[in-house]
Amino acid sequence: MTIKTPQLRFESLVVHGGLETGTCGPTTVPIIQSSAFAYGTASALEDVFRGRKTGPVYTRLGNPTTEALEKRLAFLEGGVAAVATASGMAAIATAVMSIIRSGDEILASASLFGGTFSLFRDTLSNYGITTRFVDPTDVAAIRGGVTDRTRLIFVETIGNPRIDVPDISAIAAAAQEAGIPLVVDATISTPCLARGCDLGADIIVHSTSKYINGTGSTIGGVIIDMGRFGWRNDKFPHFAPFVKRYREFAFTARVRKLIHKDFGACAAPMNSFLLTEGLETLALRMEKHCANAIALAHFLNGHPKVTWVRYPGLAESPFHEVAARQFGGRFSGLLAFGLADREGAFRFIDHLRMAKNAANIGDAKTLVIHPASTIYCDYETEDKALLGVAEELVRVSVGIEHKDDIIEDFAQALGEA
Numbered sequence: 001m002t003i004k005t006p007q008l009r010f011e012s013l014v015v016h017g018g019l020e021t022g023t024c025g026p027t028t029v030p031i032i033q034s035s036a037f038a039y040g041t042a043s044a045l046e047d048v049f050r051g052r053k054t055g056p057v058y059t060r061l062g063n064p065t066t067e068a069l070e071k072r073l074a075f076l077e078g079g080v081a082a083v084a085t086a087s088g089m090a091a092i093a094t095a096v097m098s099i100i101r102s103g104d105e106i107l108a109s110a111s112l113f114g115g116t117f118s119l120f121r122d123t124l125s126n127y128g129i130t131t132r133f134v135d136p137t138d139v140a141a142i143r144g145g146v147t148d149r150t151r152l153i154f155v156e157t158i159g160n161p162r163i164d165v166p167d168i169s170a171i172a173a174a175a176q177e178a179g180i181p182l183v184v185d186a187t188i189s190t191p192c193l194a195r196g197c198d199l200g201a202d203i204i205v206h207s208t209s210k211y212i213n214g215t216g217s218t219i220g221g222v223i224i225d226m227g228r229f230g231w232r233n234d235k236f237p238h239f240a241p242f243v244k245r246y247r248e249f250a251f252t253a254r255v256r257k258l259i260h261k262d263f264g265a266c267a268a269p270m271n272s273f274l275l276t277e278g279l280e281t282l283a284l285r286m287e288k289h290c291a292n293a294i295a296l297a298h299f300l301n302g303h304p305k306v307t308w309v310r311y312p313g314l315a316e317s318p319f320h321e322v323a324a325r326q327f328g329g330r331f332s333g334l335l336a337f338g339l340a341d342r343e344g345a346f347r348f349i350d351h352l353r354m355a356k357n358a359a360n361i362g363d364a365k366t367l368v369i370h371p372a373s374t375i376y377c378d379y380e381t382e383d384k385a386l387l388g389v390a391e392e393l394v395r396v397s398v399g400i401e402h403k404d405d406i407i408e409d410f411a412q413a414l415g416e417a
Ligand SMILES: Cc1ncc(COP(=O)(O)O)c(C=O)c1O
Pocket: 087, 088, 089, 090, 113, 115, 116, 156, 160, 185, 187, 188, 206, 207, 208, 209, 219, 220, 221, 360, 361
């Protein structure tokens, strides 16, 4: 029996999507822990290699456990296909390198996760790719930043750690006018707050290590193709053979046949299993992350030692209106706040009793970090300023514990800050 998953609502899709079990089949996705897959005849294996038939051949190229995760995530985002990767960074690098070529430009948000910023500015620049960084909340700046060499626009749905919220549909319109794809990192909003197909993105990437996994147990990433970008376009002659053969699957085919295959950053079957298990509770967890975060943001906003709070759920946030419209009145679980200075931030973190001091987000547990001295410790002062990493900033990934326990923990630690 095959479940017709695309018809289901979100809360049902996170549980059933991609799970195609026959009579007496398992109710969880089986872990197919095998490097290679044997075929009865030489011509049967040739058929799969030549694309005449589908089937797994080698886990770097594809694996049934990983395929179940890919299908579920593609359904959830309203996409046509997905490729799971070893990490979120692998997803971003693979997606972007599948589009650009030496001499091209990326137009990227200046409010990016540090690893993505470093990939674009420090790594890809060694291979003839230039990135222009612009304020993602300024659509005029985005339009003005497009040149005849720009081949993609890259933004995060909620900037980490600036916690700003770009208007994705307005940016999608600018990308469409320029004839280039919009690649969106939706790690922090997740498809629970907004589906990629509704946002207007052409390609969605996630670090599945975060909310999708939800337990902090597994590193992973995914690239989801909305299947609607017109690759038959003078700017993308390298897509021509893929468009001809794979039509709306052209981008995914190019990902699978080149960068994903050649760089080899594939998902391990065990990790795909753990991510699929985690994903099943995404809808429930996001409700709690969002409810706890707004409660904590209000508490911090009224605290005398807190100098500022960044959370789009607060009515006074400059991003409240766009976030409310884009994410259906929910604002995810990530916030940042300022204390008097770096020493105050350190004293606060040192006195927390329940929340953990760790370089991660999207865990069921509340996590805090002082980004300037950790994730961004090697960055120049001007780069930290560009990315919104102030010395007094504490980033909080609000967990799903009881909200009063989180607030009581923060209250006692702030007392010592
Ligand atoms: C928004 C965002 N994108 C991508 C990444 C990279 O993901 P990963 O650590 O799975 O490579 C992170 C990691 O923190 C992130 O916060």
